Amino acid sequence: MASLATLGRELHSGERSFNVIGRRKLFLSISLACILLASLALGVLRLNPSIEFRGGSEFTISQVQTTDQQVAYDALKKAKVEDGARVSNVGLDGIRVQTQSLSSTETSKVAEDLAKAYGVGTDKVTSTFVGPSWGAGVTKKAATSLVIFLVFVSLLMTVYFRNWRMAASALFALLNDMFVLIGFFAITQAEVSPATVIGFLTILAYSLYDTVVVFDKVRELTKGYEGQYRYTYGELVNLSVNQTFVRSINTSVVALLPVASILIIGSVLLGAGTLRDISLALFVGMIAGAFSSLFIASPFLSWLHDRTEAGKTHNEAVAARRATDGELHETGVKDNHGPRVKVAPLQAGGHLGQSAQPKRKKRSKR
Structure with a gap:
């Protein structure tokens, strides 16, 4: 099995590729199913609030x-x-x-x-x-904090990327993380305390950061994509996901290790308390955030783009060129008229050594 470093190099160069965008219907269906399941769990089981909320x-x-x-x-x-x-x-x-x-x-x-x-x-x-009034005040402040966070995130993403589709995709990924966390606490009936809310807001920021990293690469690779007809927008987004895949996994693992340690210490050694509440929210949320940044936000962005007239026109132009040139899309049908298309960045050629250099003929001595 190839090492993680080798996998990262192959994914970045295009030698290997995970077809995330090609399976976007599957990933978006999983996201919608999680949202539906979490909504049902919240409606039927409801959350288990701590004494700070219920009094x-x-x-x-x-x-x-x-x-x-x-x-x-x-x-x-x-x-x-x-x-x-x-x-x-x-x-x-x-x-x-x-x-x-x-x-x-x-x-x-x-x-x-x-x-x-x-x-x-x-x-x-x-x-x-x-008292019940104090608990109601805590609940109101928690809801207000969440609303303010989402409003500022929407404005920041729109201004930063200057693309409302990226902002909408990032918010959809955040929505997925929110429902996954809510569904988890509703199903397990784990206690929701003010520390849990703090962990919840922290996770939304973490997930947003991971999504911004992926979208930065998307913006880099799709800049001026309309001027070429070799690759579709979705294929370039897929390359962006592959190039940031190993980085996202490494970041998530490094972040999960100390959180898991705190969770074990807070649950096993110290029992119920603030450490356990906040670390449980962080642990579940980090896993959900890593998944949504790679497999939810980018497919949703590609789906939004392909629904526009410009996206449809460009996709048709790429397909027409491939049909003319005899090229093959990596998820298409085998074509004997041309090479297989590989979406990858340009790479410098390798040096073949002195033995590959042309030999000079020896001059005859007179």
């Missing part, structure tokens, strides 16, 4: 001898506040209990029952209260 009372028991969560559920059942209660581990010797909003009297009683159940003093049990 309620929270108790933290530290230095417990056992981390069995059933002990807490039994104590809550005895206090008759078990409806909607959630229990999770915090670190190696801590328990976190979340309930609906409780009065001061109920809070004191539940704290005493939890301390007694776990065999610790009441000083080891801390309680906090989050």
Whole structure:
């Protein structure tokens, strides 16, 4: 098997090519299916908001001898506040209990029952209260942040590329990432906290950066493409994807390794908490972002371009030239009248060595 460096060189030179644009219907269908599945999961299962969003009372028991969560559920059942209660581990010797909003009297009683159940003093049990108005404010600010982010991204992409189709394609890829993340949290019922929202917004920026890198290469290779009739716009976009493929994979792997480490530490060693919430969103989002930048944004851009009159005319002109010259498109049918067309950048010729140089005839001596 060829090394990643060799694969990258072959993809960049055009010796090897992944036909991403030729299979754009497949990739766009996968994207639409993910969006539909995520929408159904959100409507049926709904998200699992943390106490910061829904409001309620929270108790933290530290230095417990056992981390069995059933002990807490039994104590809550005895206090008759078990409806909607959630229990999770915090670190190696801590328990976190979340309930609906409780009065001061109920809070004191539940704290005493939890301390007694776990065999610790009441000083080891801390309680906090989050009101519903505060949770509603956090929800509103999270939604506002997302809207502002999308508006500024739309303006930035349009101004940067001076091409609304690229901006629309980048936004479609972001939409795909958003629904993949939402669908994941809805299906797994992982808790959505303010830290998750931070990770969510970070992922959108990461995905956008990866898409910009691919589109920069697209803009470079398609500049003035209308003046030639050897390659279609879609083929040049496909070459751009291939030339940035290994770079995107390397960037994603390098970014995923520390995030995976934080996720493992946050989940296994520290239990539920901010580290786990933000790293889980980052881990899932980075995978979705790497996929969408290569297999969603570029195919969607090609699809938008081919629907224009200029795109259709140029594609017909390329097909007509190939029919005349006897050339063959790399996904076409075998033609015995000419060579196979390979979409690749120009390369300098190689040196054949001194042995390939013409020999001078020896002069006869008189």
